[in-house]
Amino acid sequence: MADFFAAHRETLDRALQAISARGYWSPYPEVPSGKLYGETAKADGEAAFKAALDSKFDLHQPSDGRWIGDEVSPYGFALGATYATASVDQLIEASEAARTDWAAAPVETRVGVALEVLQRLNARSFEIANAVMHTSGQAFLMAFQAGGAHAQDRGLEAVAYAYEELRKIPGAVLWEKPQGKNPPLQLDKTFRIVARGVALVIGCSTFPTWNSYPGFFASLVTGNSVIVKPHPAAILPLALTVRIARKVLSEAGFDPNTVLLAVDSADAPIAKTLALRPEVGVIDYTGGPAFGRWLEEQAGDKQLFTEQAGVNSVVIDSTDNFKGLCGNLAFSLSLYSGQMCTAPQCIFVPAEGIETDQGHKSFDEVCEGLSTALAKLLGDADRAAAVLGAIQNETTLQRVEESTDLGTVVHASARLEHPQFEGARMATPLLLKVEAAQSEAYGEERFGPIAFVVAVEDAAEGLSRAAALAKTKGAITAGVHSTDAAFLARAEEAFAAAGVSLSENLTGQILVNQSAAFSDYHVSGANPAGNACLTDAAFVAGRFRVVAVRRPHAA
């Protein structure tokens, strides 16, 4: 049997350094280049993806014999892949049967398996990128990065955090308590890491891998068996992941059912039934707040980690780079058509306008600047396709259409034709202007390419409204533009108090939407947008427990 831990030891050590230093680091190249991934990787990945279409994706799991699947690419075609279903009883039983051996394995063995899975996922990044693209609607490059390399980074980050916590637990110690002149009291103690049980990972449709890998790998490495329940619209990327994990587990001598895929349909969802099973000890969930709140109420003593939703804001006070501001924000609103939990929805601008390097800009001139930047960014069809990707589902598109009346249109959403994919669901962002009082319009999450320029009395009011929204509705990101150091300091205080990380004066290539593994703590866990952070010690430390055995020391 290969020693996976030894093989990946160097990567692990670098990851452990990275989570401590939290500067830039990544072991998985984000550039879909033949030089890095092999000259045939692109063609191989595409071929593998095509082979999965219109066929049975067989994971050789326990099954009730039914095959389901109705994934439709947002680029306009049905995937036709089907997956074997299993009853919740079958899944839990198989997971329970598998987990004892897995939990009993040495920490290094489990970590080694996880690192090998990550490496094989990386090698299959082109195939996974195609699968992510044609389920989430992300453009290919983004799918390769966010769905491939960056998701793998997030997985590795979780493995590193988990290993850091696991290796803290000593194996065996001698406890020796002095008794003055008498011989000391002595106990031999051994400490054993016990897993929580079955871990459930509930995926979402927009970032099926990026949002699932942290919980998946953290639960796996800490000794839990894992059941992955993808969103019915984005099964394939996680089915590929599960297949690779099961293969590595088998090679390492473990029951492949240590990792299981649980497929369901929108009509007959099984997540609630799974979540309520007493064997389930850990739940990771990414998705809407209604189900998130239900999970919080039902979790009891299960460990629950959620990323839900929020209303992200940018506050504009002033800038020394108006063009850069508009271009950067236009990109933030357009990237993956705003279908990111990190995309801004509200842009607070003083009604009397702002000072800029181009002189005073009125509120309407700011709106115009943003609209012009959007038009410029998305004016070229190829670039538009590369930036916007496709709209994951019809509901989001309807939401765009229904939102037009929520304010005065600054930039209308337009349906676009994709240069390559006929029937792709594409739309440019809708930008509306509203008054500060219209919080019923801008103050609710409107997922998708919908944003508001909100006229406030001054930037301070914008700040206070943005922070209040973060605190009450949740927020994962915040942005501010100001040339005034004192205003920036106030913004830092206000957003910190609301539990949101803040990006200041982004006018270049970095977007407020971006979150880098090993450096950015994604989601604070300190407002309603989610109760957990990807990734910190709290994200991993509760996924296992310690029990000891103590006995009189054998002299």
Next chain:
Amino acid sequence: MADFFAAHRETLDRALQAISARGYWSPYPEVPSGKLYGETAKADGEAAFKAALDSKFDLHQPSDGRWIGDEVSPYGFALGATYATASVDQLIEASEAARTDWAAAPVETRVGVALEVLQRLNARSFEIANAVMHTSGQAFLMAFQAGGAHAQDRGLEAVAYAYEELRKIPGAVLWEKPQGKNPPLQLDKTFRIVARGVALVIGCSTFPTWNSYPGFFASLVTGNSVIVKPHPAAILPLALTVRIARKVLSEAGFDPNTVLLAVDSADAPIAKTLALRPEVGVIDYTGGPAFGRWLEEQAGDKQLFTEQAGVNSVVIDSTDNFKGLCGNLAFSLSLYSGQMCTAPQCIFVPAEGIETDQGHKSFDEVCEGLSTALAKLLGDADRAAAVLGAIQNETTLQRVEESTDLGTVVHASARLEHPQFEGARMATPLLLKVEAAQSEAYGEERFGPIAFVVAVEDAAEGLSRAAALAKTKGAITAGVHSTDAAFLARAEEAFAAAGVSLSENLTGQILVNQSAAFSDYHVSGANPAGNACLTDAAFVAGRFRVVAVRRPHAA
């Protein structure tokens, strides 16, 4: 202002080593000796305690002007101390007002304050021991140790764990992402630790300090303001603690309301109202499972740490020291009259008896051995008083009386007179024998000096019943006696799977009840006896969050 962090740096460093090594360590002497604590410490502590009787204990907190308090010593006299009450609104408002400055203080400042509080608590151990004794009913030596030095150990342990997690978070980093031949992308990032909000610590009547200090200090050091809500029957020990904390906070330049005492009465409890307040972000609870389950249901996204209750077992398979076994178990049943979350309730013994160094012992001979050992241990009035202490409340005493019919009496509970305190509520343990099928008798928690010898077909059945009880009802400790290494190994597996730490073949001075800070992980969090462990990384890591500020790097 004194540099408390520098003053206690060495203690902290040793504590950090100790939580990693998990051998024996304690900085706070457990012996109530004048040589260690000062020749007048004993008299001073007693005098201070007496001065608190029949008087107003003024913490100079916000108050609604009422004074309440009806603590009664289990040794037979009313304390007569009263405490100013405050409305929940007043408490939350004061805590909220105090917490901003506290949360903004450097980590080292907060840690220094906590360490100074612990040192002053240690210096007041005699006073606190009297307060613990005359609220919980613990005998003086135990009150000095469990309520004083060991509780301080547990507090320090929590500070060390919290500091270990806090210092992981880097202050400022340069994130620099290579861009091939182009200049790297550069962001300056600063990371800020944000507290959860107001932390609520809900104390119990039997271990008012030991069970409260871990949560209290962990929440405080991580930047939360803390409201301490003692059990109405055991306010004084925590009132003394809060007074010391408020003094140190004031000296360090902080609002003393960073720590507040919330007093209530059994008739008009306020814990629920406090727990539901949105400002409360962390709750530590020790107490019964009914309120524990309610908290789990209501907690939502609050961090909740519980120690509830369970049914602890000892399984006897065989022994090479029958006398030691009986003596050790008799002590375990008697210590503090079984009013410990770690005391055994069920002793599983094969119906056909066991092999021992004294030859075969029938089931009844094992019962007799235990009864004899109890009689011997408690035959001397002074020793009985020192071991048993007093029964904390009348309900427990009634429970003893009402439990007599649950089985066949092996050792009857007797009321004792205390050699010093007239009217002390004292009772020796009730030991019953029952059949394995009578699980309705032994399989529910019967808090207090009530235990069962359960006849099982063989030790394996005992093990399986004990582990099942732990898994379904919760357990904090387990014991096993066997001369068979294979049986011990099976016991280790079974109790680990049930999330209980196991003590093997204890026949000397160490009791299954004892849990040493810096070494024993108290409560696993892996069965219904509690969701948290005192103390591990998971106990502290979620008490704070991280938010970042990132901005383009200033070249």
